[in-house]
Amino acid sequence: MISLSEASMKTLLADLPEDLPEKKFEVLLETPSFRLERILSKGHATPEGQWYDQERNEWVLLLRGEARLEIEGRESETHLLPGDSLLLPAHCRHRVNWTPDDRITVWLALHY
Amino acid sequence: MISLSEASMKTLLADLPEDLPEKKFEVLLETPSFRLERILSKGHATPEGQWYDQERNEWVLLLRGEARLEIEGRESETHLLPGDSLLLPAHCRHRVNWTPDDRITVWLALHY
Numbered sequence: 001m002i003s004l005s006e007a008s009m010k011t012l013l014a015d016l017p018e019d020l021p022e023k024k025f026e027v028l029l030e031t032p033s034f035r036l037e038r039i040l041s042k043g044h045a046t047p048e049g050q051w052y053d054q055e056r057n058e059w060v061l062l063l064r065g066e067a068r069l070e071i072e073g074r075e076s077e078t079h080l081l082p083g084d085s086l087l088l089p090a091h092c093r094h095r096v097n098w099t100p101d102d103r104i105t106v107w108l109a110l111h112y
Numbered sequence: 113m114i115s116l117s118e119a120s121m122k123t124l125l126a127d128l129p130e131d132l133p134e135k136k137f138e139v140l141l142e143t144p145s146f147r148l149e150r151i152l153s154k155g156h157a158t159p160e161g162q163w164y165d166q167e168r169n170e171w172v173l174l175l176r177g178e179a180r181l182e183i184e185g186r187e188s189e190t191h192l193l194p195g196d197s198l199l200l201p202a203h204c205r206h207r208v209n210w211t212p213d214d215r216i217t218v219w220l221a222l223h224y
Binding site for chain 1: 117118119120121122123124125126140141143145146148171173175176183186190192194195196197198199200201204206220222224
């Protein structure tokens with residue numbers, strides 16, 4: 001977490017690991033009203049039959065890589081490329097169906 | 113502004129104008145505790161002798177393009193490239209010294 005004493009810089013596309021056995025969550029900022037995270041995936045998907053069903057709204061932005069998400073009740077998958085953002089209202093059930101397994105996918109997520 | 117009734121997608125690197133006479137601010141999300149904006153620059157810089165001095169903390173992420181910022185009291189400029197984030201605490205005086213004038217620079221800014 002970044003201290004608030006002075007201006008500080010962080011490169012979100014650097015220090016990407018070669019191997020990533022588990023999806024990795026890193027908190028960038030946290031206040032009582034929101035949490036900003038960097039998430040790294042490499043071939044990770046939500047386990048079969050599971051859905052995210054969250055108490056808070058989530059806004060995600062894909063920074064690098066690629067992802068296919070499924071939103072409950074929608075026929076077609078949502079395909080995210082770098083620069084694509086998606087607002088998932090609280091309790092909008094969704095799952096990550098696919099991320100590429102040959103490179104790191106970098107997400108920014110704002111939970112609020 | 114995005115409605116919260118259902119999941120919605122927005123591409124932050126699309127619909128970039130060819131010409132940009134003024135720096136452009138677009139609110140992506142706003143709550144009582146934060147405001148998330150997309151900012152577009154093309155050759156824009158803070159006018160000579162002026163500084164930003166803000167009541168709230170600002171976290172910025174450069175998504176495309178390039179920028180050089182000056183932070184009061186620091187000798188060297190801060191150079192931002194895509195993926196670079198910078199936390200500017202409230203009242204940390206800063207200015208944008210330069211953005212390229214041959215392409216659009218896209219920023220994400222979270223004021224909180």
